[in-house]
Amino acid sequence: MEYRNLGRSGLKVSRLCLGTMSFGRWIGEEEARRVLDTALDAGITFIDTADFYGRGQDTGDFSQIGEAETILGRLLKGRRDDVVLATKVYFPTGPGPNEGGLSRKHVLQAAEASLRRLQTEYVDLYIIHRWDAETPIEETLLTLNDLVRAGKVRYVGASNLAAWQLCKALGLSERLGLEPFVSVQPELSILxxxxxxxLLPFCESEGLGVTVYSPLARGLLTGKYGPEILEGRYPAATRAAAGEERLHRLLTRESLRVVEALKPVAEASGRSLAQLALGWVLAKPVVTSAIIGASRAEQLGPLVEVLGHPLSAEEVRKIEEVYAGSTGQADR
Ligand SMILES: NC(=O)c1ccc[n+]([C@@H]2O[C@H](COP(=O)([O-])OP(=O)(O)OC[C@H]3O[C@@H](n4cnc5c(N)ncnc54)[C@H](OP(=O)(O)O)[C@@H]3O)[C@@H](O)[C@H]2O)c1
Known part of the structure; x- marks a missing residue:
């Protein structure tokens, strides 16, 4: 495994980060344990979760909120200090008007709830999951700063921010002497x-850590989906079959065309399509880590192999030629 500093911080993170959005949502605790053990055995020490990951994401049932953190807390017992644990706050964890967003009230409550579920006294990286247009960012930054001062959080980060939002937040942190975001978590894949x-040029210029999510476009860039998906028929035991809405939105004629065009590129480079897709995000110098998901422990092995076989500049060029040839619809 390779490790890099997260942005300008001294924190070292593995180049592959294990995402746990599947825990309690598509896989139960036993498979989650196999996934986590396989990741740790491969040297993955960076783990990403969020307070609202779990079945509740699909059902909207707040009693199921936090399942991923709860499972992770149990599975990490006795080895918590060996990992860099990231979790997030923003999405509603209850029906009340203050049970979501980035207000001081909610962030403090959510942080305590995450620590309880994760059975830990601190989170290594506490991430705002989205921008909250209804809360002044100063209020959120002051609250995150307090969490760091209180020893409950080591570093703070952001996810799904536009470059201007990140720029505004960093400027305010500097002016007010608050803990700055050390990293951002955007979506990035060939599609x-x-x-x-x-965003990425801004991160490069400011030395921010970049941890990208869904590098396989939620499984679409493994090549497992064919034209039948356009009629609403999905291969068994996939997230599409499980009804993941954000994946369904990616399953378009145009995405399928890009996937088909990438298959010979993968074949010529002696890689699976999934390996090609992951290799593409890791080839970007600005990317610190790629956050991968797994619905089965066996899926991790081929992904870990990618680190030993980086893509050449020529392979990257061939991939980007395929994308440039698309209408761009796959990107929306
Ligand atoms: N900040 C945010 O807003 C945000 C949003 C989304 C995700 N995330 C984070 O990023 C993590 C990763 O996201 P993601 O799960 O969408 O990433 P992904 O790596 O693009 O997709 C992972 C999925 O691809 C399929 N897959 C993976 N390896 C495979 C292999 N070798 N062969 C065949 N299929 C394979 C599996 O789905 P199937 O087997 O079911 O097809 C797996 O669940 C999440 O767990 C979460 O921590 C953050």
Whole structure:
């Protein structure tokens, strides 16, 4: 495994980060244990979760909120200090008007609830999951700063921010002497390249850590989906079959066309399509870590192999030629 500093911080993170959005949502605790053990055995020490990951994401049932953190807390017992644990706050964890967002009240409550579920006294990286247009960012930054001062959080980060939002937040942190965001977590894959236009150049210029999510476009860039998906028929035991709405939105004629065009590129480079897709995000110098998901422990092995076989500049060029040939619809 390779490790890199997270942005300008001294914190070292593995280049592959294990995402746990599947825990309690598509996989139960036993499979989650196998996934986590396989990741740790491969040297993955960076683990990403969020307070609202779990079945509740699909059902909207707040009693099921926090399942991923609860499972992770149990599975990490006795080895918590060996990992860099990231969790997030923003999405509603209850029906009340103050049970979501980035107000001081909610962030403090959510942080305590995450620590309880994760059975830990501190989170290594506490991330705002989205921008909250209804809360002044100063209020959120002051609260995150307090959490760091209280020893409950080591570093703070952000996810799904536009470059201007990140720029505003960093400027305020500097002016007010508060803990700055050390990293951002945008979506990035061959099919979802929006972050490349403004956000990634900004991160490069400011030395921010970049941990990208869904590098396989939620499984679409493994090549497992064919034209039958356009009629609403999905291969068994996939997230599409489980009804993941954000994946369904990616399953378009145009995405399938890009996937088909990438298959010979993968074959020529002696890699699976999944390996090609993961290799593409890791080839970007600005990317610190790629956050991968797994619905089965066996899926991790081929992904870990990618680190030993980086893509050449020529392979990256061939991939980007395929994307440039698309209408761009796959990116929306
Ligand atoms: N900040 C945010 O807003 C945000 C949003 C989304 C995700 N995330 C984070 O990023 C993590 C990763 O996201 P993701 O799960 O969407 O990432 P992904 O790596 O793009 O997709 C993972 C999925 O691809 C399929 N897969 C993976 N390896 C495979 C292999 N070798 N062969 C065949 N299929 C394979 C599996 O789905 P199937 O087997 O079911 O097809 C697996 O669940 C999440 O767990 C979460 O921590 C953050």
């Amino acid at each position: 979802r390249r929006a972050a490349e236009s403004e």
